[in-house]
Amino acid sequence: MTGHLSETLTLLLIEDDDGDAFLVEELLNEADAPPKIFWARSLKEAKAKLTPQIQCVLVDLSLPDATRLEALEEVLALAPHTAVLVLTGLRDAHVGVAAVQAGAQDYLVKGDIDARLLARAIRYSMERKRADLAQLGLVQAELTAKENSRLQNALLPSPLLHTQAIEHVTRYLPGSGGTLAGDFFDTVQTPDGSVHVVIGDVCGHGPDEAALGVALRIAWRTLVLAGQTDDTLLRTLDALLRAERQTPEIFTTLCMATITADLRLARMRVVGHPPPVLVRDGAVQVVDGTPSGPPLGIFADAEWPVIDVPLGEDWSMMLYTDGLIEATVGERDELLGVEGLLDLVREHGTIDLDRLITRVGKLSDDLAAVLVRRRRS
Structure with missing residues (x-):
């Protein structure tokens, strides 16, 4: 099935397994507008490729230079305004849930994905990140307004x-x-x-x-x-x-x-x-x-x-x-x-x-x- 990515996106895939990386790329190439994909085999490589143009990061939690949620924490710190989609193995589905609780927008189990599901998860992750940032902006604006009100009362x-x-x-x-x-x-x-x-x-x-x-x-x-x-x-x-x-x-x-x-x-x-x-x-x-x-x-x-x-x-x-x-x-x-x-x-x-x-x-x-x-x- 064709994935529902109707605009050309720029993604970063952090995956050390060549086979899994090839599978993800093949599924994404089925989209109406195949995304531009940068591939990093380690967190060290990802740091050099994680530019402001990246709209979504797909990250495997089993990397040679970071383990499980450590990899996610590094990515979230490096790209606080970018959507993050976690990829897990069949036996690590529970880690995906923990990853969402830690700040990822969504997770997928590698053995259960197809082109449509992957495209939808990417789109969902990006929209959820926009919503999270908008909500954060509203909270910050409310705090600023309250602080300004306190200052005005003192002034x-x-x-x-x-x-x-x-x-x-x-x-x-x-x-x-x-x-x-x-x-x-x-x-x-x-x-x-x-x-x-x-x-x-x-x-x-x-x-x-x-x-x-x-x-x-x-x-x-x-x-x-x-x-x-x-x-x-x-x-x-x-x-x-x-x-x-x-x-x-x-x-x-x-x-x-x-x-x-x-x-x-x-x-x-x-x-x-x-x-x-x-x-x-x-x-x-x-x-x-x-x-x-x-x-x-x-x-x-x-x-x-x-x-x-x-x-x-x-x-x-x-x-x-x-x-x-x-x-x-x-x-x-x-x-x-x-x-x-x-x-x-x-x-x-x-x-x-x-x-x-x-x-x-x-x-x-x-x-x-x-x-x-x-x-x-």
């Missing part, structure tokens, strides 16, 4: 606020690559009534940068709760960044503001970060005098002067990462930029994070934003 915590006089809104969107970045933010109100807000961005993308963002965010919260809200805080964060970063090129931008208890003044330090947007008594503008100093991790003796921002009675303030102003807008996919952001806020008449986000197009970087607004009494 983007719940605010510690006990006042009802401030509206607090945050948004976070991952960039187009889907890789978690080091954007972070936090808000803490201290016993004196002051409200402290930070938003930051560790340069780069990936788990190392995200973990560094978590460390900086937690350190910032700890220092604020301990009463450190001035240059000591920034110098401590700078020292932590230098100690924890993977390479000396990694730096971090951030913006932090301390809003006084009467909610009429914000004392800000803008550390190499995009300027906050302020809506004050109906006027839309960026905070003047920004940035107040370079990013963390660049200059050991850097200074970050305080920017005093009078707020008045009616105000909204948005801190954000550069993923927002580097997003595209319009039919021509132009970068939004700071001026474009101000135009959108003026168009809306207020800072509405959801409306802003719906207006931007493709994100090249993570987008994080914190809006604080004095509630009207």
Whole structure:
């Protein structure tokens, strides 16, 4: 009977018995599209012939340089993404079952095979390997998603606020690559009534940068709760960044503001970060005098002067990462930029994070934003 291999495959046969190898080749030559077969008499020979072009390996478990499942383990280690079909003797059928349990896709008893059965077993082995790899990919994707979720929860915590006089809104969107970045933010109100807000961005993308963002965010919260809200805080964060970063090129931008208890003044330090947007008594503008100093991790003796921002009675303030102003807008996919952001806020008449986000197009970087607004009494 003709075997059902309708496309030309590339196989590797590992068999030290010339007669058995000839039989397998003859059966496979009966297929509609006879496969290209490489033959190895030992595991040593197989290592040299096991290239990425091999789609299925047929391996006898009685080889001169490997015994039983040792041969299978070697093949699985050498070709983790290739289907493996085990060939056994009549008296070793139980070994075939053990081989499948150890990772082979299927097994055949040499004395019981014909062309159709062999072709079907090869096809089945390849499809099962694809399914196994797909399932493994789904599991890995699920684990990655859970890990990203844990990191995001650490990067983007719940605010510690006990006042009802401030509206607090945050948004976070991952960039187009889907890789978690080091954007972070936090808000803490201290016993004196002051409200402290930070938003930051560790340069780069990936788990190392995200973990560094978590460390900086937690350190910032700890220092604020301990009463450190001035240059000591920034110098401590700078020292932590230098100690924890993977390479000396990694730096971090951030913006932090301390809003006084009467909610009429914000004392800000803008550390190499995009300027906050302020809506004050109906006027839309960026905070003047920004940035107040370079990013963390660049200059050991850097200074970050305080920017005093009078707020008045009616105000909204948005801190954000550069993923927002580097997003595209319009039919021509132009970068939004700071001026474009101000135009959108003026168009809306207020800072509405959801409306802003719906207006931007493709994100090249993570987008994080914190809006604080004095509630009207």
